[in-house]
Amino acid sequence: MTVATPPKRSQHPRSHARPSRPLARAERPPVRSTLGRYVAPDGRSREVVKRPGHAGSVLVIDRDERTLGDRRLVAHLGADEPARNAELVCGHYLSDPHGRWCRPVSAEDLGTPDPSAGRSREPAIALPQPAERDSDFTWAATALVGRHGRAYRLGPVWNRLSIPELRWLAVPAGGAEGASEPVSVRDVVASLESYEPVRALTTSALRRHREDRAVSVAVLRAELERMNASRIVLNRGLRRAVLRAVAVQGLSMSEIALRCGRVKHDARGNASGETSWLARRVGISPEGGEREPTPWVHSEVLALIARAGLGISPREVELG
Numbered sequence: 001m002t003v004a005t006p007p008k009r010s011q012h013p014r015s016h017a018r019p020s021r022p023l024a025r026a027e028r029p030p031v032r033s034t035l036g037r038y039v040a041p042d043g044r045s046r047e048v049v050k051r052p053g054h055a056g057s058v059l060v061i062d063r064d065e066r067t068l069g070d071r072r073l074v075a076h077l078g079a080d081e082p083a084r085n086a087e088l089v090c091g092h093y094l095s096d097p098h099g100r101w102c103r104p105v106s107a108e109d110l111g112t113p114d115p116s117a118g119r120s121r122e123p124a125i126a127l128p129q130p131a132e133r134d135s136d137f138t139w140a141a142t143a144l145v146g147r148h149g150r151a152y153r154l155g156p157v158w159n160r161l162s163i164p165e166l167r168w169l170a171v172p173a174g175g176a177e178g179a180s181e182p183v184s185v186r187d188v189v190a191s192l193e194s195y196e197p198v199r200a201l202t203t204s205a206l207r208r209h210r211e212d213r214a215v216s217v218a219v220l221r222a223e224l225e226r227m228n229a230s231r232i233v234l235n236r237g238l239r240r241a242v243l244r245a246v247a248v249q250g251l252s253m254s255e256i257a258l259r260c261g262r263v264k265h266d267a268r269g270n271a272s273g274e275t276s277w278l279a280r281r282v283g284i285s286p287e288g289g290e291r292e293p294t295p296w297v298h299s300e301v302l303a304l305i306a307r308a309g310l311g312i313s314p315r316e317v318e319l320g
Helices: 084-095 107-111 185-192 198-208 218-229 236-249 253-259 275-281 299-310
Strands: 034-039 045-052 058-064 072-077 151-157 165-171 181-183 232-234 263-265 271-273 296-298
Touching (some): 151 198, 236 299
Antiparallel strands (some): 034 045, 165 181, 232 296, 263 271
């Protein structure tokens, strides 16, 4: 009688029970934060994704789904905005095929600081009294950084006058070479999407050089007065209120537009709110022919959207 000999046990009994080796980090499929997809008029499939920006900000990008190229910037959201806002912006973007216009993503966008950074803190600024000679006329100021990393500071501009003018200047960021360019007070406020600290610094400079015969502040004073008297105001507070109402209260952009009396009809005569009008007014979508959304809205339109569309007082969304 032949007895079968049992197979010898491996000297390493656990070797065959080892779990499969997990994928190395480089082998793991990338996590894609896709917010939505659609088919472009040319038949190509496109997707809207979000990716982290500088200092906690978020970029919402429209790109070719297959090649991941032809990237277009839909929105650049600040770090202080709710994470839900990326989905809200995408939802509006996909719901309005006629408003799907945005510029290509640039290298500046990928390195642009958070658009909400630096708006609430007032930097220290020192404007020294002018020296007796023009050659010794120097200025020192902490630059304010606005959208796309553009920097601004107060400084002298020499023109046809015998003395320099005190103006806001757009200066090359990061110490790059290049000439400074005079800009208006309103331009700086628009870039920061905040009245402060631009207004405070301008007022301080005007007060300091009110009796100064070595520098002219006439243009700077006129620019500040025009901005303070203008009925065109910043829309950042209104935009946040609209997005908050959509995220928290469950309102749709269409319903808010309907409440404001902005109605459109489809081919069957069905009525809906004109969301593209609302998106342009609150600075989500650009105006026709423009590359970027405007940071401005007329005060009467702001009041209409606040009262009728959101049921709140305009004072709650006005920026001081």
